[in-house]
Amino acid sequence: MNRRRFLGQASCSAVSAIPVLNTLLNLRLAGSVANAAPPVPGEYRALVCLFLSGGNDSFNMLSPYSGPSPTHANSRAEYESARGNLALPLAGLHQIHPLNTPGRTFGVHPSMPKLAARFEAGDAAFVANVGTLIERVSNRTEVNNASKHLPLGLYSHSDQIEQWQTSVPQSRSGIGWGGRMMDLIKDINPSQLVSMNISVDGSNVFQSGVTGAEYAVKPSTSATAGGAQALLGYAENYSSTSPRLNAASNGVDSMLARQYDHLLQKTFQQKRRDAQEAYAIYHEATAGTLPGNVKFRLVADEVPGTDPNRLGQQLHQVAKAIMGRSAMGALRQTFFVNLGGWDHHSNTIAAQQGMLKDVDDAIGAFWDQLVLLGIQDQVTLFTGSDFGRTLTSNDRGSDHAWGGNHFIMGGSVDGKKIFGQYPSLALNPSSSIELNPLDTGRGRMIPTTSCDEYFGELALWLGVPPSSLHLVLPNVGNFFTPGATGPLGFFG
Numbered sequence: 222m223n224r225r226r227f228l229g230q231a232s233c234s235a236v237s238a239i240p241v242l243n244t245l246l247n248l249r250l251a252g253s254v255a256n257a258a259p260p261v262p263g264e265y266r267a268l269v270c271l272f273l274s275g276g277n278d279s280f281n282m283l284s285p286y287s288g289p290s291p292t293h294a295n296s297r298a299e300y301e302s303a304r305g306n307l308a309l310p311l312a313g314l315h316q317i318h319p320l321n322t323p324g325r326t327f328g329v330h331p332s333m334p335k336l337a338a339r340f341e342a343g344d345a346a347f348v349a350n351v352g353t354l355i356e357r358v359s360n361r362t363e364v365n366n367a368s369k370h371l372p373l374g375l376y377s378h379s380d381q382i383e384q385w386q387t388s389v390p391q392s393r394s395g396i397g398w399g400g401r402m403m404d405l406i407k408d409i410n411p412s413q414l415v416s417m418n419i420s421v422d423g424s425n426v427f428q429s430g431v432t433g434a435e436y437a438v439k440p441s442t443s444a445t446a447g448g449a450q451a452l453l454g455y456a457e458n459y460s461s462t463s464p465r466l467n468a469a470s471n472g473v474d475s476m477l478a479r480q481y482d483h484l485l486q487k488t489f490q491q492k493r494r495d496a497q498e499a500y501a502i503y504h505e506a507t508a509g510t511l512p513g514n515v516k517f518r519l520v521a522d523e524v525p526g527t528d529p530n531r532l533g534q535q536l537h538q539v540a541k542a543i544m545g546r547s548a549m550g551a552l553r554q555t556f557f558v559n560l561g562g563w564d565h566h567s568n569t570i571a572a573q574q575g576m577l578k579d580v581d582d583a584i585g586a587f588w589d590q591l592v593l594l595g596i597q598d599q600v601t602l603f604t605g606s607d608f609g610r611t612l613t614s615n616d617r618g619s620d621h622a623w624g625g626n627h628f629i630m631g632g633s634v635d636g637k638k639i640f641g642q643y644p645s646l647a648l649n650p651s652s653s654i655e656l657n658p659l660d661t662g663r664g665r666m667i668p669t670t671s672c673d674e675y676f677g678e679l680a681l682w683l684g685v686p687p688s689s690l691h692l693v694l695p696n697v698g699n700f701f702t703p704g705a706t707g708p709l710g711f712f713g
Contacts, residue, residue, distance in 0.1 A: 265546055265599050266683055267554040269539055270399065270427060271532070271584070273606040274382065275563030278573060278619050279626040280612060280646070280664075281309055281330060283347050283639075286316050288325030292645040292657060296325065303612040303646045303664055307569055307619060317341060321638045332578040335585030336628060343636035344588070344597075345628055346711050349643040350659075351675050352608065352624040352668030353381060353390040356699045360658035361649065364667065376621040376665075378564070381607040386427035388672050388694050398676055399555050400430025401693045406684050407433070412550025414499045415506075419542055421535040422559040435557065436499060438542070440534035441519050444510060447538050449503040506545030511537070513593040517586045532560045532583035540590045543600060553684055563606065567617035584630060591632075598632030603679060612646055612664025623661070624668035627675070633682065635713040641670035670709070673697045678707030 281304075285296035293299035301308040314328030315337035327347075329337040339345040355370040363369045372390030374380025384390040388398045399418055407417045416436035418428035428435035441447035516523055517537040518530035535558040546554065560580065565572050584602065591597040609625025624644070644666050647657040659667045673694045680693050687703040701708040 263552070265552050265554075265596070267543060267546075267556065267600045268399075268679055268683055269536075269556045269558065269587075269600065269602040271580075271602055271604045272382075272385075272422075272425075272427075272557070272559045273563050273580075273604060274559055274561040275565075276378070276381075276607040276610055276621060277563045277604075277625065278307075278565060278569055278610040279606070280304075280609065281307065281569075281573060282333070282577065283330075283349070283626045283628075283643075284309060284314065284328050285643075285646070286311070286314060286326040286328040288322075290325075290645045290647070292647040296646070300646050303648050305614045306616070307612075307614045309570075317637075319347075319637060319639045321640075322643070327639065327643075330573070330577050332574050333581040335581045335588075336630075339585075339588060339630055340628075340637055344632060344634065345630040346634050346636050347639045348627045348629065348670060348675055348709065348711065349639055349641040350609075350624040350666055350669045351627055351641065351672060352666075352670075353384045353388075354668055354671040354673070354700075355391050355696055357671070358667050361655070361661040361667070364661050375623065376608065378607050378621075383426055385605045385607065385672060386425065388676055388696070390672075390696075395426060395429055396431060397425070397427035397429050398680070398693050399427040399557070400434065402430075402555065402680055402683060402685055403428070404430040404432050405686075405689055405692060406553055409553050409684060410551050412502075415503050415549045415551070416499075417551065417553055418555045418557070419539075420557040421538050422557055425557050425559070428555060428557055436503070438503065438538060440531070441517070441537040441541070442529075442534060443519055447534070448507050448541065449500045451500060451504070502549055503542075503545075506548035507538075507541040509541075509544065511540055511544060511590060511593070513590070515586050515590045515593065517590075518582060530579050530583055532558060532579055533586055535559075536583050536587040537590075540587060540594070543591075543596060544594055555683075565610075565618045566615065566620060569618035588630065601629060601631035601633060601679065601682065603627065603629045603675075609666060612648065612660075612666075620663070622663075622665040624659075624666040624670075629711060633712055635711050638711070640709045640711045641674075644669055671696075671700045673700050674708040677701070677703065678709050678711055681707050682712045 285300045288296055290296035290299055313331035315334055316326055316328055317337055317340050318326050336345060353372040355372060358364060358369045370391060372384055386397045387394045403417045410417055416433055418435040420428055420435040420437045421440050423437050425435060438449050439447045517533035518524050518527055519534055519537060521528055539556045591600055604627045606625060609622045610619035611622045644659050645657045648664055649655050649657055649660045661667060673696050677690055677694055677697055680690060681687065685693055690697050690703040697703060
């Protein structure tokens with residue numbers, strides 16, 4: 222007898238009794254879902270959040286190549302002056318030619334040829350100088366005088382990571398904007414047992430909602446290892462060769478088959494049954510082999526002379542989950558992957574060289590896999606990070622700052638463009654005439670694009686109704702009025 226069928230029959234009489242945690246919010250969510258236009262039958266969309274924990278030095282990931290800036294006739298010379306010993310040589314950069322920056326070209330980091338190629342092919346774009354904001358801030362005087370509301374714990378890792386994942390910079394919260402999206406639109410998915418939000422890096426704030434949280438799975442450590450983790454010592458099907466395993470499994474089945482009258486016990490029991498069912502569904506959905514022979518560097522020497530790529534292992538598992546979307550009953554999904562180690566107060570140039578290569582290799586393999594799956598137009602990958610870093614050097618590396626540059630990749634992206642305002646990189650002197658109102662000191666750039674604008678575009682594409690966007694991004698009205706198109710336009 223199949224254990225899943227047995228447990229399903231045992232739980233038929235059990236009524237889910239999850240308490241309403243916030244009645245007002247849930248009523249508003251219900252009304253918003255009722256007003257949402259249903260997707261085209263079978264239409265699938267997924268967002269993949271690639272978080273670079275530690276604060277990526279993104280003005281070396283995307284730097285000026287040629288043409289004038291708002292404050293200098295030669296943007297490249299201005300960059301080199303500001304960055305000092307952190308400036309990258311022009312010769313090694315991958316020159317890109319954005320369609321919407323007439324007279325200017327930019328350089329992608331030498332370690333990222335695949336990203337540059339995707340940009341030039343129109344499958345990727347950059348979003349410039351993004352950061353956490355409560356309201357628009359125009360100059361360093363407003364910062365120094367605190368005449369504008371500023372994010373809590375500005376320049377703090379823990380605070381800024383949380384705020385990037387909640388988009389609520391004025392207060393601390395355990396509910397993320399990805400979780401609020403799930404609260405709003407998860408009923409689009411025919412099945413709810415495997416969460417709409419899947420993490421390949423454990424628990425995170427971004428995907429935590431009022432009505433649920435992420436479904437955490439393991440990265441792929443080989444073509445078949447990783448994914449959902451089974452209950453230790455439990456087998457779904459009875460074994461003819463292991464009496465001990467059968468006895469342990471029977472014990473678990475007996476526990477899960479019990480019925481309770483107490484509300485808390487009943488709810489907890491249902492959660493345990495659902496967890497077992499979710500494991501079985503995810504495991505079966507991802508059991509197949511991905512098409513082609515794409516190299517994610519899952520193990521050492523998969524590509525000769527290389528170590529495993531931690532991000533490649535995560536994105537391989539994301540690709541398997543996308544391949545198994547129909548078996549999971551998913552029309553909308555979010556995925557969370559994370560690569561830490563970007564807090565480069567020293568050794569910035571050398572450390573970034575290797576780490577950005579890992580990012581480039583992983584997203585290149587992921588793109589190739591999406592193409593083989595025929596799903597590249599329905600998946601969008603985007604980056605986040607704690608903050609940008611100082612343009613000036615501390616003699617060894619760069620320090621915590623504010624605004625930074627990010628990229629998005631997907632077949633639906635209006636690619637080969639830089640969205641938002643790439644700032645002047647002029648440094649303000651410590652006294653006398655201000656050269657660059659965005660520089661608060663040492664090249665800490667005030668963001669010209671808010672996280673709400675960046676995330677709002679993504680949320681609308683995934684299916685959040687414009688009228689409900691304020692439930693996902695509470696500060697969104699401080700930056701734009703939600704409509705049928707996004708604030709930045711990177712989905713056309």
